[in-house]
Amino acid sequence: MPLPTPQSSVRVVTMKVDGLDLSAREDETIIEVCRENQIPIPSLCYLDGLSILGGCRLCLVELEGQSRLFAACSTRVAEGMRVVTNSERLQHYRRTIVELLFAERNHVCSVCVSNGHCELQNLAQGCGVNHVRMPYRYPHYEVDSSHEMFRVDHTRCVLCSRCVRVCDEIEGAHTWDIMGRGSDCQVITDLARPWGDSSTCTSCGKCVQVCPTGALVKQGTSAGEMVKDQSFLPILARRRHQR
Amino acid sequence: MNVDDLEELADKHREEYAAVKTEIRVCTAASCQSSGALPVLEALTTGCDASDHAGCCVKQVGCMGLCSAGPLVAIAAKDAPLDQAQIYRDVAATDAPEILTSAKTGTPMERLHCPTEMPFFARQQRIVLENSGIVDPNSFKGYVALGGYHAMVHALTEMTPAEVIAEVTTSGLRGRGGGGYPTGLKWSTVAKMPATQKYVICNADEGDPGAFMDRAILESDPHRVLEGMAMAAYAIGANKGFVYIRAEYPLAVERLKTAIRKAKRAGFIGHHICETEFNFDIEIRLGAGAFVCGEETALMASIEGGRGQPRPRPPYPAESGLWGHPTLINNVETYANIAPIVREGGDWFAGIGTERSKGTKVFALAGAICNTGLIEVPMGTPLRDIIEAIGGGIPGGKAFKAVQTGGPSGGCIPEAHLDIPVDYDSLKTLGTIMGSGGMIVMDETSSMVEVARFFMEFCMSESCGKCIPCRAGTAQMHGLLDRIVKGEAGRQDLALLEELCEVVQATSLCGLGQTAPNPVLSTLRYFRAEYEQRLLEQAA
Numbered sequence: 009m010p011l012p013t014p015q016s017s018v019r020v021v022t023m024k025v026d027g028l029d030l031s032a033r034e035d036e037t038i039i040e041v042c043r044e045n046q047i048p049i050p051s052l053c054y055l056d057g058l059s060i061l062g063g064c065r066l067c068l069v070e071l072e073g074q075s076r077l078f079a080a081c082s083t084r085v086a087e088g089m090r091v092v093t094n095s096e097r098l099q100h101y102r103r104t105i106v107e108l109l110f111a112e113r114n115h116v117c118s119v120c121v122s123n124g125h126c127e128l129q130n131l132a133q134g135c136g137v138n139h140v141r142m143p144y145r146y147p148h149y150e151v152d153s154s155h156e157m158f159r160v161d162h163t164r165c166v167l168c169s170r171c172v173r174v175c176d177e178i179e180g181a182h183t184w185d186i187m188g189r190g191s192d193c194q195v196i197t198d199l200a201r202p203w204g205d206s207s208t209c210t211s212c213g214k215c216v217q218v219c220p221t222g223a224l225v226k227q228g229t230s231a232g233e234m235v236k237d238q239s240f241l242p243i244l245a246r247r248r249h250q251r
Numbered sequence: 252m253n254v255d256d257l258e259e260l261a262d263k264h265r266e267e268y269a270a271v272k273t274e275i276r277v278c279t280a281a282s283c284q285s286s287g288a289l290p291v292l293e294a295l296t297t298g299c300d301a302s303d304h305a306g307c308c309v310k311q312v313g314c315m316g317l318c319s320a321g322p323l324v325a326i327a328a329k330d331a332p333l334d335q336a337q338i339y340r341d342v343a344a345t346d347a348p349e350i351l352t353s354a355k356t357g358t359p360m361e362r363l364h365c366p367t368e369m370p371f372f373a374r375q376q377r378i379v380l381e382n383s384g385i386v387d388p389n390s391f392k393g394y395v396a397l398g399g400y401h402a403m404v405h406a407l408t409e410m411t412p413a414e415v416i417a418e419v420t421t422s423g424l425r426g427r428g429g430g431g432y433p434t435g436l437k438w439s440t441v442a443k444m445p446a447t448q449k450y451v452i453c454n455a456d457e458g459d460p461g462a463f464m465d466r467a468i469l470e471s472d473p474h475r476v477l478e479g480m481a482m483a484a485y486a487i488g489a490n491k492g493f494v495y496i497r498a499e500y501p502l503a504v505e506r507l508k509t510a511i512r513k514a515k516r517a518g519f520i521g522h523h524i525c526e527t528e529f530n531f532d533i534e535i536r537l538g539a540g541a542f543v544c545g546e547e548t549a550l551m552a553s554i555e556g557g558r559g560q561p562r563p564r565p566p567y568p569a570e571s572g573l574w575g576h577p578t579l580i581n582n583v584e585t586y587a588n589i590a591p592i593v594r595e596g597g598d599w600f601a602g603i604g605t606e607r608s609k610g611t612k613v614f615a616l617a618g619a620i621c622n623t624g625l626i627e628v629p630m631g632t633p634l635r636d637i638i639e640a641i642g643g644g645i646p647g648g649k650a651f652k653a654v655q656t657g658g659p660s661g662g663c664i665p666e667a668h669l670d671i672p673v674d675y676d677s678l679k680t681l682g683t684i685m686g687s688g689g690m691i692v693m694d695e696t697s698s699m700v701e702v703a704r705f706f707m708e709f710c711m712s713e714s715c716g717k718c719i720p721c722r723a724g725t726a727q728m729h730g731l732l733d734r735i736v737k738g739e740a741g742r743q744d745l746a747l748l749e750e751l752c753e754v755v756q757a758t759s760l761c762g763l764g765q766t767a768p769n770p771v772l773s774t775l776r777y778f779r780a781e782y783e784q785r786l787l788e789q790a791a
Contacts (some may be wrong), residue, residue, distance in 0.1 A: 101758050112726070143727075
């Protein structure tokens, strides 16, 4: 869901992030300003170039004077805003959220093709998750290898919906979607048909590149071999937007 | 159409039924239908022949409230209120001849008598439900004859939109869906938005376990909701409305459809309503029954044809709602309050209830209580009155243990706090909410840990899956509660459960996730010992 289009005459505001004085355009979100200024904010569903989802809740920040937390990806900056990105409370919440993700499906890094290049793995290391306190739920999902170039392994999926959005918003194919509710949610191609049978998939591979984990990968990759490249996305997104 | 035309229409209806002195009203709302009201209606209709029962007519009506005693039949003078009627309970089709004789002779029948002096009827104050159980929900003229659409015609022809909003603001009405946001403020916010296209939405996606207020209102008095919506649309400058109702309410949908069709035919919905410049059209949107679709942003996504998932707010619907246009969303009961407010004035409404919660509230009493059903009481009525007097207490001589209010977003109130007045703010101090008005009463045999597990299972299976804390957190919490119930959990599991409550509450995207831990937190607050009892003894 994109935020409403900003007004044409955009003003500049000043704000404080973690004590640093920063200036920002009024139509920017907190996460954009932080990324510009090399202030690390973890996120899984947010990706520059895609619409904002607000689902992973890892980019939650504290705003001074407000008791509730705000997602940095979906909150616009404002004059005089004071943002805290890394309090102890936030660190604790982020750790727990990453733990919840690990326990939800089957993220065994050592045998994963994305081992070493995985955003979830990096997040866990960054948040200091060295073990998971909750019982693993080990749901059963089939691997779909029907596509000649790519493969989808649902047990690695974190349901960030990057594949759904990139396919819809950048490629324009809308092959991907999500079905089900709650923990039973699953990404699907077309109407839950095998990916290889998809009549809408253009085999462009954008979904594979934006996937943060080893859920969408190239066929024929072995443990640790799957390296992804997302640099195309902001460039493509801006060019499309300019037209 | 102006007020005089409306009066003419009402007179016509009265003339048509001039011969009728006594009404035999059969409740045909969903709960009475499920206990066999339709055969009763049929038996009474066929038995009531004109020659033998002059002055009597059989009429189907909406909910009379006492659902546990259904099917209910009332014998009353024409258009008389419920408490002046002779009510018969647990009626079977075979009782029809006896009821007809009693209606003819005027002598009450003792066998099925349900006294209207009992507190269940006597202690209520019916504003939202004033027509419920009196008017035939499928009869447009019947509604007009009882004063229906007068408020709307008055508002449209004699009031400016600002005056309508002012009246609603004066009334102090707060959103009855559970949030309690001031209705007048919401209306004026949307009214002030500069836009050519605006929408009104009626949220009839009632999904809390144990709640059936909105369903009963729509089944009993659908025109009143349409009337409220039309006045809202006039006040904020909208020309299109949607009723988002779950497909699991087929009878409510059917009656609403009939009501819309008849209101359209009479020119109360459509173009140039009451010969003014005001145009307003209403469409029904059926929801597939997802609890999260009661959340306003998810509801709008569903109306737009997308996946029913919430999105971060702001922007609020008042600014950017359906298809990016300013949108007003209110609950069924909120709209049902508008006609009396406009008719009697905001000050009259503000005189009822407590200082910060005005008016009345409809509650659905369910669970371990003698009189289950629908009640309407002024805000501030003590909870003990509702449960012991109106609800008739706990059946089977058992002791009261707790009452759960507010559905999956609410919490449990123990015996010690039963004397609190029921309003938005005092319930919050007890760690629960009024919600849309569901009340589930539990007796001493209920296990509070199992209650918490039940609500967590509900939240888990109703989570839309968009945000991680709600999707994965509720699943983990349910797993932990399950282990505690089965006696397989240790102290560290309880600690983890409490920690997850905090994380899910603080980090979830929408209200469903943010409030999902409430049933656990409130049972832990008042019944912690029950949790501890079930924990495994730690090895030394």
